[in-house]
Amino acid sequence: MSLQSSAALRPRRLARWVVLYTLVAAAIGFAALPVYWMLVTAMQRGPDLYVWPPHRLPNPHELGVFYRLFTTQPIGRWLLNSAIVGCGTASLSVALSVLGAYSLSRFRYRGRTAFSFLLLLTQMLPSTVLIVPLFIVFKETHLLNTRLGLVIADTAVIAPITVWILKTFFDTIPTEIEEAGLMDGCSRLDVLRRITLPLSAPAVVAAFAIGFFEAWNEFVFALTFVSDQSLWVTSVGLASWIGYLTTPVEIMMSGAVIFTLPSILLFLALQRQLISGLVAGGIR
Amino acid sequence: MYPMARGLLVSLYDSRSLVPQPGEFAGLANYYRLLHLPELANALRVTVLYTVGTVLLSLAIGMACALLLQSSFPGRGLARAILTVPWGTPLVASALIWYWMYDPQYGLVDFALRSAGVLHANISWLLSPRWALPAVVLVDVWRIFPFGAVVLLTALSSVDQSMYDSARVDGAGPVTIFARITLPTIRPTVMILLLLFTIWSLKRFDTIWIMTQGGPADRTNVLAVEIYREAFRNFRVGIASAIAALGITLSVVATAVYFMLESRHEPAV
Numbered sequence: 395m396s397l398q399s400s401a402a403l404r405p406r407r408l409a410r411w412v413v414l415y416t417l418v419a420a421a422i423g424f425a426a427l428p429v430y431w432m433l434v435t436a437m438q439r440g441p442d443l444y445v446w447p448p449h450r451l452p453n454p455h456e457l458g459v460f461y462r463l464f465t466t467q468p469i470g471r472w473l474l475n476s477a478i479v480g481c482g483t484a485s486l487s488v489a490l491s492v493l494g495a496y497s498l499s500r501f502r503y504r505g506r507t508a509f510s511f512l513l514l515l516t517q518m519l520p521s522t523v524l525i526v527p528l529f530i531v532f533k534e535t536h537l538l539n540t541r542l543g544l545v546i547a548d549t550a551v552i553a554p555i556t557v558w559i560l561k562t563f564f565d566t567i568p569t570e571i572e573e574a575g576l577m578d579g580c581s582r583l584d585v586l587r588r589i590t591l592p593l594s595a596p597a598v599v600a601a602f603a604i605g606f607f608e609a610w611n612e613f614v615f616a617l618t619f620v621s622d623q624s625l626w627v628t629s630v631g632l633a634s635w636i637g638y639l640t641t642p643v644e645i646m647m648s649g650a651v652i653f654t655l656p657s658i659l660l661f662l663a664l665q666r667q668l669i670s671g672l673v674a675g676g677i678r
Numbered sequence: 679m680y681p682m683a684r685g686l687l688v689s690l691y692d693s694r695s696l697v698p699q700p701g702e703f704a705g706l707a708n709y710y711r712l713l714h715l716p717e718l719a720n721a722l723r724v725t726v727l728y729t730v731g732t733v734l735l736s737l738a739i740g741m742a743c744a745l746l747l748q749s750s751f752p753g754r755g756l757a758r759a760i761l762t763v764p765w766g767t768p769l770v771a772s773a774l775i776w777y778w779m780y781d782p783q784y785g786l787v788d789f790a791l792r793s794a795g796v797l798h799a800n801i802s803w804l805l806s807p808r809w810a811l812p813a814v815v816l817v818d819v820w821r822i823f824p825f826g827a828v829v830l831l832t833a834l835s836s837v838d839q840s841m842y843d844s845a846r847v848d849g850a851g852p853v854t855i856f857a858r859i860t861l862p863t864i865r866p867t868v869m870i871l872l873l874l875f876t877i878w879s880l881k882r883f884d885t886i887w888i889m890t891q892g893g894p895a896d897r898t899n900v901l902a903v904e905i906y907r908e909a910f911r912n913f914r915v916g917i918a919s920a921i922a923a924l925g926i927t928l929s930v931v932a933t934a935v936y937f938m939l940e941s942r943h944e945p946a947v
Contacts, residue, residue: 414746418757421743425824426760429767431786432775448789511937518929520881520902523922526909611768613884618910629770633888636777643778650771661766662759669829 436647443643459648469649472631476610479627482545484605487553488598495560496586513554521614532619539622547615552608556601563597600667603660610657628653708920720896721904728900729879731815736875740826748834761824773888776817780804804890810897814886826871833867873936901925
């Protein structure tokens, strides 16, 4: 390291560092700019948005936009619906995938490969492929226009991924620990509940978070299966603002800020688990 | 699984209501009609362009970022954190932000390009048949290249440093080192990213639907959007399901190819 920094004083090395920094800055700038622009746009007086050249700094006196957002738009309702569907999806998919993943990880049976093939296949399907058949099924079972319907649809999409997250984690737990439990007279389910699950807490948390944010993000199902405005989730509500020019742009962007913030915070906090989860979901 | 089977069944009906009636059974007619549906050929073409463009660009930029961020310098942690932001942004929020940035009158994209002297007049990016597809591709690239960068960064840190040193002693240049040492080591990660990016781009619906609804003149009409339009705009549910069945078939083939490649590599690992 010290060798490198003394070498950095030489002009050619210096020029290289400048180029390197510029390129990194460009890429980071590209990544950060749209989110920065969302903040800038949210915090402008309405008329200030329609000027050329655009204002490039947020106006600190315009924090009141968030107050206007919650008083003029039903976004509180939408956020609540998103949170309910998110928690429901996360709980249901974790519950199902704990069992599925445990069986995939511990038992050898016919059709195991076929099962993993199907899991990967379901991930490759666009959601729009599923909406017509799901629409029909939900109509027959009276799940249209319910949050439960959304929970079920979202779980169908995310469960394959949470299964893989948990399975890869279960694979790392030595079977000897469980065998000791079995010797002591525990049933398989007891072993799962008392030994395996507590050991897998990090993976379970990651699976829960991924399930929550699948539902938080989800748009197609929510757009198609729920027409009752009081049951709309945030993604559908925000998207409805585009096209009707009645919603001011700064309100639109402040809504996007509120919608994005929890998601980004959680991604930052759980970055490592989410990455390994998504990568594990993509393989095998 | 049940919805999938049900979807296949619907594709055999000539139905205009969402729940087909028994009298509307049409056999394979919908599939025959697909052959003559110009929208389908276009949708397949757009889907391929969209996917290839998104995947290659994201992978290239992500790789470049990872290589640059590999060396330690002040602010590296912050750079990594910023790289998490785009894929933490919900799709609908991304669509809103970019929709506004592409605004033909007050948009940031036009402003930036005009300030840089690249453009002399504003362009309506999302309404231009020429620029709409690149514009929606860019949104997706913005979302997923940082994911690639962070994942590749982790993979790069596992490359044996002593290999670099001995290669440098042997007089290898940076390009040779990358091709002979770095790339072979991180190959599995690159393959996984390739698969993940392909899956994501093939499925992408939200951003495209919100920003262009498949327009202008179907230039951004990917398969996922085409299915939705047939079913919920044109109410040709039978046709939509037939296209969906085609989509499922394509996915089965892609998954099978991936499985075969995987199992061929397995003994070597």
